[in-house]
Amino acid sequence: MLTMLLAYDAAGNITETLDYMVARDETGKVVGIIDFEAHERAGGKMRDIWTANAVGSGTWPEWIGPQAHAFRVERDATGRIAAIVHKTSGHRREREAIEDAIAARIRESAGQKADIRDIVGGPTAPLVLDEDGRTRSRDIRPTPAHLPIVGSTKASSSLKLRSQRG
Amino acid sequence: MTFDKLRGPGHVMSRGQVPQERRIWDGEIQPAPFVGRTRNKTERVIIDDDSITVIGSGGTVVIDGNSDMFRILAAGSRTHDTSEGDDQVQQNTTLTALGTFTSTPSHLSYVTPTAGNSGTRNLGWYFGMATDFCATTSGGSPTAERVVATIGFKTHTVLNGSDQVQIGSGVSNTAAGNVTMQHRYYILEQVAI
16 A cells, blocks of 8 residues: 655654655656555665655655654554654554554445545645644635636536547 | 546557547547546547647647656655754755656755744745844944845755765754754656646
8 A cells, every 4th residue: 555654863753754756667757656565564675765864764654744744753563653643732643543444444345446535645635634633624615606707627427429530 | 438438449548559530529528537627518629649639718738748747756845953053054865766867857845944734835945034234344334234044945956976866955054043944845857748
């Protein structure tokens, strides 16, 4: 599963993040996105991916972008990041709880693709956290409905196709 | 109907695989990747051997490999702790897994001394400024009011000795105290579209 990377200093403070990175072939062509977690689970070194100004780095199953800098990491016996703890509020975000929520969502999807974006965010759409480090709603106040607009980007529901020899 | 369902012999959309046939999407077109952009019934999408043309009421867009765009190769964030007295102190992060480059990739960076979702976003550079009095000549009377930088923070990409890209920052801090600078970055590659 895709994850982000967190780098931390000697006190565990998160100093750097890497949301995603593409993979390139020998011609420079982009051929995919690097699976940080698969590399970590296989015993790979994070310095194969990046060398940060930090004492260590590891994967984290959510995307929280630069908001991560408000946290410090806690690692398990294997050195993997097990939790991140908000430096001022003490709020904990636990890897096990996140992975359990993902697994439950996959079970509920009954073989269909499971939508876990509300659990983990995404590389281009990180979760939004409040000042205590808790996930908060992504809802925003829209443009006032009484303002007239030109054009529309709302989808319609039908499709017609016609073809011709060109 | 989705874009995928329209694929098949003679209808493959990738370059070089569409033979003689030109397909024109017209009217209430809804190929899935374009959903949300094609409500206007006067718009058309033309898929040729080597291009896609979208004819909209506001203009025509051609995707044919003759224009350029930036693709994001990697995105991340850094902090750079600075102390008063720092003089051109640099920190770099090496993005090893991107491989090597023949020239330094560009980047888009935002920096701020204010953490949090509502902090300022300064494009690549940050100056903390103050108004001081200076002398206009060496040893002269400090009566000229001038804006001075108490801290200057700049971001960059550079290739290291192994031609790997580094994203980094440099700071000079003369009078700003201890400041943690926040740096959000995107590594860019110029590609054709």
